[in-house]
Structure formats: structure tokens, C-alpha cells
Amino acid sequence: MPHPAVIALESCSTIADRVFDQLRQAIVAGEIPPGSKISEPVLATRYGISRGPLREAMRRLEATNLVERKPNVGARVITLSNAQLLEIYVIREALEGMAARLAAERMSDADIGALQALLERHRHEVARDDWQTYFQQEGDLDFHFRIVQGSGNRRLVDILCNDLYHLARMYRCQFGMKSDRAREALKEHGQVVEAIAERDGELAEWLMRRHIRASRQSIERRLAAEKD
Amino acid sequence: MPHPAVIALESCSTIADRVFDQLRQAIVAGEIPPGSKISEPVLATRYGISRGPLREAMRRLEATNLVERKPNVGARVITLSNAQLLEIYVIREALEGMAARLAAERMSDADIGALQALLERHRHEVARDDWQTYFQQEGDLDFHFRIVQGSGNRRLVDILCNDLYHLARMYRCQFGMKSDRAREALKEHGQVVEAIAERDGELAEWLMRRHIRASRQSIERRLAAEKD
């Protein structure tokens, strides 16, 4: 069963759309490592297509900030610096805070119930100590994904799911990022869900922002520790 | 002198890049009206280019959400519904609130001085009653633009300037949007700048959010009044 957080693949009717999805997934998964040059001929032959559709896919990747491109020179997969990762968390704090507020106001009771069920499942997973941190992180993204969708703001969903989440996953695939914050994060998730269930938008936003800020600060500490 | 809020045109070294800028400008300005179908042959001949670069530009426009595209059917300029416009203001509230907070923390004294000077200029302009509301709105965007840049968050600048601001301008070109809120907006701008000058990030965020929320509510009222 595919993970819920995995955004549904687009209609594969055209080659350009399909290869865009494939390339994005390959980049996010680290199969095409960051900073590596993207050669149109080799990629075209690898995917068995012409350069036309490939270039269209590249333009979309360029627009989504997954590749950097210099005219007449070529394109490279972006290398997400530590500073850029922190930048993303700042934006997530703002956007997902707002999403939590809207979700508290507009989410259906059924969806809130599903969210609570998901949280319960995560609690059981975390209780098992052998559980891979990777899947813990996926569960984290899944949680955030649902709340963002609960906001009912189409463009908000779009920005987070089509840009920021992919970048976050890319960074995670790049470095292990084993989180020792799983239990605290889970507790914070519970607080957010509770606020949403009580339809307290202001509190939900405040809690979500604090949660993401704590994640960011955890990463900052880890990065500072690595610096030695 | 080109307006400061006009984002610098990209390097025009390649046809695809140049036509992307031209198309985006034409769409935002309403020269290519919303909802109109974009025919590749006619556009290619109009710009005197081949369909290859045109399609690459279209893919970028698709990724920036300025055109909607159905495979094997074609692309249309998006029609920004009232609900979507309000969605954008909600996102702006979240993002620009955060931008104001960061600007208060990180903006240089010189940039703050320039911001205050800009505000003073706007005060004089508003004092003249004959001043076109269009340029008032441009001044408004200019103000917001500078604060977003002052945040020092590259991706935040990117999201707002490459996506949301274009959409806001597009909507404004679509409908007149004569604002009777110029004086109030100016006063709110002054409050934000004051908070930034005092390096009070929390207050700056709060004031900026209230400012954008007030703008959104003003639009909501106008839309509700039009509904009759």
C-alpha cells in the first residue's frame, strides 16, 4: 500500500508529465544526487525518450526549484544548504500555523476523527522502539499533510505539497536525520489535534507554530553539534 | 523609470526565457484575458518563434499556476475566482506576517531608513487626491515587496514575488479594484514600519497580519456588495 503522504502521481498521458514525476521522485530520493549535472542526452537515452519532453519536464523542475539552470550551460540538481533547510522550516511555521487555524475552523468532524485515529496509530508505532526513524518521519509528514488538506485552502496545499514537502524529503534522504524528538513531536501533534477538535483555531495555530519551531531548533542544534 | 515593484526581467539569452517573461506579463496585465485558450500555433507565429521554446515557457507558466493545462487538449489562462483571491490573501497574511517579523530582526538600519523614506513619499502621494488609485496600489505592493525582501529569506521572497504577487496584480488588472482604503492602509503601513524600526518582531508580525486581514475583509465586503 502506498504511503498516504505520497502525493498521487499525475496523469501519465504525456511523456513530459511522466518523466517530470519520475525525475522529481529520483531527485527527492537522492538517486540523482544533489549538485550533479543533468545531461539532456544521457537522461533522454536513459528514459528512452527524446529531448523535447525532457526539456519540458526540466522547465517544470526549474520552476519548482529542484534544479538550477544556467542558459547555454546546463542544469544541476540543487544542493540544499543547511541555511536553506532552516528557511523552509520558517516558511512551514507560518503556512502550517495558518493551516492549523483554518483546519480547526473548517475540518469536518469525520476528518478530525480520522486524524485522531492516525495519531493513535502513531502512538503505537512510537511505542515500539525498533520502529525505523524513517517511517516515523514519514508519519510526521503524513500528519502535517492531513492538516494542510484540512485547511481547505487549495493554494496552501499546493505550495506545501508541491514545493516544500518535496524539499524536506529530499533533505531527509540526503542526510539520515534520525530524530530523537519522536516522542515530543507526537505529544505536540496530540496537542494540535486536541485544539482542532475543540475548534480553537487560534490555539491550533499557536501550537502548530511552536511544534514546527521546536523541530527547526532541534535541527539547528544538531547542525551546530556537527560543525565540530 | 521602471517601478521598483516590477520584478527584474530575467536573462533574455534564450527564447524560452524571454517568451516566458512576455507571456507572464501579458497574462498578468490582462492582455491575454483569463479563461482564454492558448493556441500554440498562433502564439508561436505571433512571437515569431517555434513551438519548442513556447512549450517550455508554457510548462513554466503551468508550474507557476498562471495557466491550466489538460493533456492533449490545450492550455487556458486561469480565471481567478473571488474565492481564490481570498485564499491568496490568507496565505499572504501568514507569509508576510512572518516576513515582517524577520525584517524587524534582520533588516539593516539603512534599509529601514529607505523604508521610512518610501512611506513618507506615499504619504505625500495619498495627500494629493487626484492620484490614481492604480499607482496607490502599486505603491502598496512596493511597500510589501521591500519588507519581504528585508526578511532575508530567499525562498519566502521567491514564493511571494514569483507567484502570489503576480496573481494579485492579475486580479487587479482584471477588475478595477479602486480602493477606498488607501488612508487606512497607509496608517497601517506606518505602524508596521515603526515596529520594525523598534526591532519588535512579534509586534511587526501582528500588525502586518492585521493589515493584510483588513485588506482581505475590505475585499470581502466589496464582493458581497457586488453580489446584488
Added chain:
DNA sequence: ACAAAAGACATTGTCGACAATTTATTGAGT
């Protein structure tokens, strides 16, 4: 031996043509 220029090579950018799909038109049948 080193630097700069000239050339060869590879890659990107652009174009025109063909294939596949959709849309419009025509025609037959009821």
C-alpha cells in the same frame, strides 16, 4: 615550462516535420 590562442568536441537551444489525439463537420438513419 607556462600562457594564450586555435581548434575539436560536446552540450544546449531552436526548428520543422510527423504521429497521436481531440474537436468540428458531414452525412445517414429514424
Added chain:
DNA sequence: ACTCAATAAATTGTCGACAATGTCTTTTGT
């Protein structure tokens, strides 16, 4: 006259080839 099917036209999707630009190698001069 209307509906549905078949055909024709137009548009989108894809491909291979050529031109332009950049990069690397070789060569030449000091």
C-alpha cells in the same frame, strides 16, 4: 428535425536534425 456515427480538420505530443554556445584539448609562441 434530431441523434448518432463516420470522416475531416486542427491541435497537441513527439521526434530527429541543425545551429549556436560553451568546454576541453592541442598547439604555438615566448
